[in-house]
Amino acid sequence: MSFSRLSEHKVPSAPQTNPLHLALANRVIEYARTQRLPAGHHLTEQSLEQVLGASRSPIRGALAFLAEQGLVETRPPKRGLFLAYDGSELAALEETLPTSDEDQAYLALARDRLDGCLPDVLSEIEAMRRYNLTRERMRRVLTRAANEGWIEQRTSKGWAFLPMIDGPQSCAQSYDLRIVLEPSALQMESFELDLTLLDRMRAEQQELVDGGYETATHAQMVQANANFHEGLARLSGNRFVEQTVMRHNQLRSLLEYRETAADRDRVRRQCVEHLAILDCLASGDRVAAAALLKQHLEKARAGKIAQLSKAARERALASHGQQAHTKNQRNGTNADIGVCE
Template structure:
């Protein structure tokens, strides 16, 4: 039995930075998707690769989970789960029931409902949301990185178009149906076998049981991971950027909508598995046709049949 370091006192979740909270959230989600068991090791490098960050913030997040008693830490061997991931429901709810930045959500909500004007400045936002300047600047920097706001010529900010209507939502799916299958058929396409198997395991977990128990954000992020990984395999930076950009904009809508779609997510996971099976078999033409049909069916379900925006809470 490896010796373990005693856990330090963990700060409250609200004391974590937005980045630290996001990484903890992603690690908890990965553990649950992989259905890890007590005693399983969490490798920093592997986690960093899967969630697209460096090892340093991953180490901080693992230390936080160790302080919470979720993990044990051996100085020589790393971090290990102290109990089965299936028992982490309350922790998942804490970190995954809502996104990580309340002010970010409030601004996004006001943009989606049209109550926030196109042009704003820091002082206006500080007054409107009763928020300190540092918080406002941090959230604006995040929104700028996600490319739905830009600095104006003066001292203010101007919001850029987002998915804020059924028409815009439909346009996003038409765009995805055009570029995602194209990337799959690219001559430079190459699927990483380890990533493919990881994706397949995640989607099987969702299809078999996870769609009933995991949080709406976990469901959405698993879907993004599926589509963005296939786009990455195209080895075309513009296709990957396009898919990631669309996913960033979809988050503003989907975080509010996923709670209503659990049966749909079950069917979606089954479709993801069939697409991955075709890729694994080397039949990229079949996979591309399945992917295009998958996106077109999602468009019909969310926009043409049910009108996502009229169903918003």
């Protein structure tokens, strides 16, 4: 990933874009990111029809929008459209794309659930009312959340939220699993060193250490971290390890919606630790690499839990203060306290 190259990319405004085309365009970018599609990957309407669960006409509109943004391109004499960037690079450009009402509702749904503002089971009617969307559009938002693995449709009415990394306790449990799984994966019999992947991981981490950490966007730094850990999981040669690490990265990304700024010095220190792990793997010392990875995850666990605990206390104080203020303003009425609205 070249952070300087991405920073030069300017996404033109698109005020007349069809909301459905815009929502599907964002999902195409998300698909390219999660599947790590390379630059030059051929995007066909037929393949995206199966992935997005949409008909070809709106998919065609979404691809046309992405072509206008310079994110997909033609490559004569070949026919069709091709990715202009690697999937990991496109992930850093997601935040520069215009967002549709559905994207905003998706983010609001995640924030509201993380902040404890939603019940364990949410009806479509309640969701439609809360996020001001039609049934069809709200269902697309809920289906997207289901695909990300943090909500599921019940056989009866409603959508049930699944366990999420939504606070200090669940974050600790997630790290506890990763501390057991990720270092062990480096010592599996199925482990195979892919020098091309290793060089790509090293280049991305080194660029951040060499100054990229000062200018990279929050999304770029989050994605670079995910690329590192998912890359190690891929080297294990065990697809279940890779799927588990990817799943936890998806759930961890929901917490990023709360963050307004990144600790850039911490990001640089973590990248230095990443490089040390890669050096051990390159030299063939998987035992040392596993030990360094375990230490790295333990440090990250302590720092993240402290951060989340502090944030939880601050939200509790803010909520208490708002409730007290609302109570004082009631003047004898029975108005509801809409803390999370």
